[in-house]
Amino acid sequence: MEKRFFSGRLKEYVWEENGNVVAMLSFGNTADHDKAGAFEIWRIYITSDFQGKGIGHNLIAFAEQAAKEEGYTEVVIWAFKNNLNAISFYRKHGYILEKEEYLGKPYLTMGVRLNKKI
Template sequence: MENIIVQKVTLNDIEQLQKIGKETFLETFAAVNTEENIAQYLAEGLSKEKLLQELQDEHSEFYFSLLDNAIIGYLKVNFGASQTELKDDKALEIERIYVLKDFHGKNVGQILYKKALEIGKGKGLEYVWLGVWEENPRAISFYKKNGFVEFDKHIFKLGDDEQTDIMMKLKLTQ
């Protein structure tokens, strides 16, 4: 898909960020989690207050992927102390890459992923890491295809459900 633009999210974009965040999260996880746990995550993890706080954090960045001015996905990266774990100054965390279902398999995730690598290299970082739900084979295979290797596991709480994320990393060549 040509004509996909990657654009940094600003404070003025908070409504659109919340909308794409909720939409992609529901598409990805609603069918395999309880309604209560999904509702709790959407209310807390994607509240305007939380997104505002994350947008104002100088160690986190969000990017939209746009096609014909429509937002079709987004990326969230963290560095330094804002990483959800590790908090390694030599690392970039890809916290989220979400793409609307209609655009799966159309290179949108790859474009956002390349943007994350570009950010990591631009900051002179040594590696990129992320956590991916063990029951999301599509994402695991995407990252393995891109050279990521598993190095650990951690627990992600979705409401009252403890889910295991596989932690993966990729060395950046400078």
């Protein structure tokens, strides 16, 4: 995995296979006011051809290890409520459904927040 971007608040990484970016991960401190001090995985994206190959597991493990090293004790992740594959993936990795919320513009859909104590 290679660190590609650092925006100050978020750290962003890409996963490459044969010189092609097939996944990305970004994480940092959460913006959720009711979870001040929690670590948030902001994005995990994996191209469809590479899903189910263990990359997602490696990305989430990498993010959780980074959170531990930075002294965090809780990780949160948001997903669209209708993204059942993502929610199932996070639950398999020990995350529990914590909250449901209307996300407003630009999403105009419901989101769910999952969390895990680390």
